[in-house]
Amino acid sequence: MARKNSSNNNTRFLQIVSILRKYKVNEGLDPVKLRNILEELGPTFVKIGQILSNRQDIFSERYCRELMKLRSNVKPMPIETVRKVLEEAYHKPWDEVFTSFDEEPLGAASIAQVHAATLPTGESVVVKVQRPGIYETMERDVKLLRRAARVMNLSDAVSSVVDLDMVIDEFWETAKEEMDFTIEAVFAQRFKQAYKDCKFIDAPIIYTDYSTKYVLVMEYVDGLEINNHMALEQAGYDCKEIADKLAYNYITQIIDKGFFHADPHSGNLRIRNHQIVWIDFGMMGTLDAKEREVMREVVKAVGTKDVLTITDCILTLGNCQKEIDYMQLMWEIEQFMLQYVDQSFEEIDIAKMIQEVFAICHKYRIQLPKGVSMLARSMMTMEGTLMDLDPQCNIMKIAMTHKDSWRTVSTKDVLEKGVKKGARITMKTMDLPVQTSDLLRLAERGRLKLNLNVMGSAEPIAKVDRMVNRLIVCILIAALLIGSSLLCMTNMEPRILGIPAIGFLGFMIAFAMSIWLFVKMLFLHRRNKMF
Known part of the structure; x- marks a missing residue:
């Protein structure tokens, strides 16, 4: 068995190398060549491309735009394979778990496929079934890609386009999360709990007793698709009102919860019983308190056209892959901001602005945290979803109208921050005499050193x-x-x-x-x- 696996791995390795050589990767990459390579390499690599299409801080805009064309052209699993996965998950025949199970899948992707079913208690559900062996297949392909990269010295060949090791690491971490359906179940439950008191937001019920790492069972949402304007109007819904409520909810996800849906396209939204129902929680983003605070500062700085603060916020959030010429970076951001000098918040094209910020980050090799990058890309997607509902809708306008916390904070927040800052200042002031004494002692002994990093002085x-x-x-x-x-x-x-x-x-x-x-x-x- 081990010999057979080794033979299969060697065959797959030679296949990967031959495809890379066919496209002459050592001579460089361009967007179309990269997309063709990923498509020919198969589902694992198509998934890599789909994940990376959301990271414009890693890839330039033209690469991301090309990678968005990737589609998982995978055949649905035979019903016998689905039955086997279910029986291994439940340790009993599948017809003892579901009273009915639609053999025709609702959809199929590289990791899983979805079927409609009915529980013994009568609830209509959606069953997400993971492809057997997909984890092992992807793990093998990732290892073989690393091996091929070393053999063909790909890291040097594509270094001007992307950091290959970082790309592989990020893909594998993301893919492992997607292949553990218990994580998606927790995300969905967390989201539903967060908005349990909101009258116009809902999420599917997760049936935890029927869900495992490889099978996810959730409520079947039979509402209207959010982009079906005719059906919505016939049912008495106002698309403008839906757009306003959707934008408001998305702002609260970011500002209040720090937990947001990272793929808010129309296919993941339904309207049911006068509620906006979010579905598919496989891709969720999180922001910690510091990231949320910096994002608030960015928005305020955009409103006041404060170039210095915008520059500092980008450097605070990002991880610089090379030395930064601070003055040059600030000059570029100033040029970028000039086009918004005469625009109000309502007039700002958020998608265009994010694209330009990503372009600057890519130029200076500033890698943004995963949560912030996911947020930026999802806001662009959300902007498109809102525009489809109401061409006059603008997410920045909604933010200013419905959520003043972008610009101001409550008196309680101000007092709490003031007390915390006062305590920190007091503690630091008390430490000053001791630190000064230590510095003088080091100076007396000739052991005081000052480290300077002069940007742009290498040449x-x-x-x-x-x-x-x-x-x-x-x-x-x-x-x-x-x-x-x-x-x-x-x-x-x-x-x-x-x-x-x-x-x-x-x-x-x-x-x-x-x-x-x-x-x-x-x-x-x-x-x-x-x-």
């Missing part, structure tokens, strides 16, 4: 370093010439051409070093003239 320092090296070589040549000349005045044996051998050797070394230095300087001069 000047490198030039000084080269000048010092050439100066040292010149000194060595002079020392060899003087020393060899002095040796020529002695009667030291043996001799070469009448010169003491050691002196002759010194002349030769000095001559060789002089030629080397001359060629080096001539080459450098010519190269500088070219630029």
Whole structure:
């Protein structure tokens, strides 16, 4: 069995390498080439592309746009395979679990497929069944991709486009979460609990007694699709009102809960009994308190056109993959903000703004946290969903109208923050004498060090370093010439051409070093003239 698995792995590895060579990955990538490679490599890699299409801070906009075209063209599982997965999950025949089970799937994807069914208690449900062996298949493909990347030195070849190791790591972490249906069940229950008192928001019931890591059973939502405007109007719904309520709810997900639906397209929303019902919680985003506070600061800074604060917020949130020229980054953000100087919040195109911020982050290799990146992409999706419902709707306008916490906080919040800041200031003030004493003691002993990182200074320092090296070589040549000349005045044996051998050797070394230095300087001069 182990020999068979090894043979299968080797065959798959050779297949991956041959496809990469077919598209000449070592010669570089472009968006279409990358999409074609992922499609030909199969479902695991299509999933990688779909996940990465949401990370415009990692990929440029044109790559993300191309990767959005990826579709999981997978065949539905045979009903016999579905039956086997269910019986392994429940340890009994499937017809003892469900009184009816629709053999025709509602949908099929690379990880799972969905069927309609009925529980013995009479509830209509949706059953999400994971493909057997998908975890092992994806794990194998990830390992083989890492191996192929080392063999073909892909990290260097695609470094100008993306950090390959980081891409593989992020995909695998995300995929593992998606393949554990207990996580999705917890997300759905958490969301439903968070909005249990909201009259116009709902989520499906999760039947935990029937759900496992590989099978998820949830309430069947038979409402109207949110993009079916004709049906909504015939049922007496107002699309403008739905758009307003949906935008308001999404703002509360971000600001109040820090727990938001990361894929808010129309297919994941239904209207039922005058409620907006969110479905499919496989992709949820989270923001911690610090990230939410920084996001508030960003929005306030956009409103006041405060370039310095926007720059600082981006650097606070992001992980810089290279040294940043702070002044250059601030200048670019200032140029970006100039187009919004005369615009009110209601006029701001949030999707366009996010695209431009992503482009700046990508240029400066600033990688945003996963939650923030998911939020940015989901807000763009939400903007499209809202515009489809009501072309006049604007998520920023709704935020300002319905949720003033973007710009202000309550008196209680102000007092709490003031007390906390006062306590921190008091503690730091008490520490100042001790810290000052420690600094003076270190200075007295000559052990005080100051570390400076001067941005943009690498090239000047490198030039000084080269000048010092050439100066040292010149000194060595002079020392060899003087020393060899002095040796020529002695009667030291043996001799070469009448010169003491050691002196002759010194002349030769000095001559060789002089030629080397001359060629080096001539080459450098010519190269500088070219630029």
